[in-house]
Amino acid sequence: MKRLVILGGGTAGTMMVNKLAPHLIPRGWEITIVDQSETHYYQPGFLFIPFGIYSKEDVVKPRRDYFPKGVNVIVNPIEVIDPRQQCVRLIDGTMLKYDLLIIATGSHINPGETEGLVNGSWNKSIFEFYTADGAVMLGDHLKQWKGGRLVINVVEMPIKCPVAPLEFAFLADWWFTEQGMRNEVEIEFVTPLPGAFTKPVASSLLGTFLERKNIKLIPEFSVGRVDGEAHKLVSWDEREVSYDLLVTIPTNMGAEVIGKSGLGDDLNFIPTDPKTLQSKSFENIFVIGDATDLPTSKAGSVAHFESDVLHENVLRFVEGRPLVGKFDGHANCFIESGHGKALLIDFNYDVEPLPGKYPLPGMGPFSLLQESKTNHWGKMMFRWMYWNLLIKGAELPVESQFYMAGKYRS
């Protein structure tokens, strides 16, 4: 009997177990999936919690409800992965031997990486929305906040869902307008990147987007430390940005166990073949989702497009056939822009986001790099797709590989 172990039961791990179980169990494989908690979070929904659009209940479900029959489910933190012995040791001492390992341990925020960020004012004047609980606390704070300077700061790249901080700024502009207090709030977007939109086509089409919403941009600002008492961000070159309310997107890192097991880079992301998704160090380890070090977005859509390629490669690996290098970095993301509208971007390793229609060329219904109400409804409908189709491993009506049809360059 051969053994497949999947580490992580989030978006990527759950998709993979659902795709692989029907193929591997009949061939005599034993499948085990491990996660440290019982709760599956719909992470794209965190953004909406601070503005009262979703509650925490809207973004959580029991993980086990989404795993197929015949799979061993273990809820226990991982102590270490030993790729040479081909085994995983859990905190309670359990040893899991594997013939094939899929790592889908994701990424998480690590505010402790920035000097002074976690201080006495954490969850008082400094908040984050990359965890469900953080988003709930931020929402409670916004409800009673009297206004002032709201600073949204990305500490460093890469981050999960790279457009989420911009979406937060756009939704804040809308929400404070709805509350009748937009005049009492200054919104500043502070980023280490050279701009809010950095790709040539997007920046030429959306260059004035922030200005139109009266959001001030402070680019090329790399936070060296936070002075919680003085309510200031201080950059490495001693520039300062003061805030009344700081919404931080702290350093994102892969799981600690990856670093501890010697499998990661300096952010605990795993060096992964960009086309086959095989680990660069061990041929019987594959990596999917936010856990990889690939130069594309850390997003559920990416994990979804990767899952089709990984599905094929796992079956090829099991059968001793050569892998296919079909993953092209394909990503697509809705960008909620406030007032019931959203943008959509679709891109891959080689082609930047371009305008056009998606998924059907010329028809849409979604518009690329352009605001529309349909895009917004697409984003809102997606939660249903996520729980009912996507993580169950069902086919979605979109291609895994990027295509140029329906897109234009000028």
Place this chain on the structure above:
Amino acid sequence: MPRKQLNGRAIEVTDEGFLVNPSEWSEDLAPLLAKEIGIDNLTDAHWKVIRFMRSDFEAKGQIPSIRRMKNEGGIPTKELYELFPEGPAKKAAYVSGLGKPQGCV
């Protein structure tokens, strides 16, 4: 895309002067690119940054972050700011013939 003359070669650059193709870069171009952005003399410390950026870019396919230059390249962040003032990630990438650091959109 425009081209500019560097050491007798016509090299494709973006509107902001960044090299379009990192493979067109060679070490003899670095001092010329550095002069364009106000760095008149490339010291050993500058070269340590440039060589790390090039080798890391080749290995990983992306421009290393300030953190990576500190952790993997052994270049303290304060020093990086002294070597390439006002935006070291962008300026060091410029001199190293890599593109401007970008997000996904």
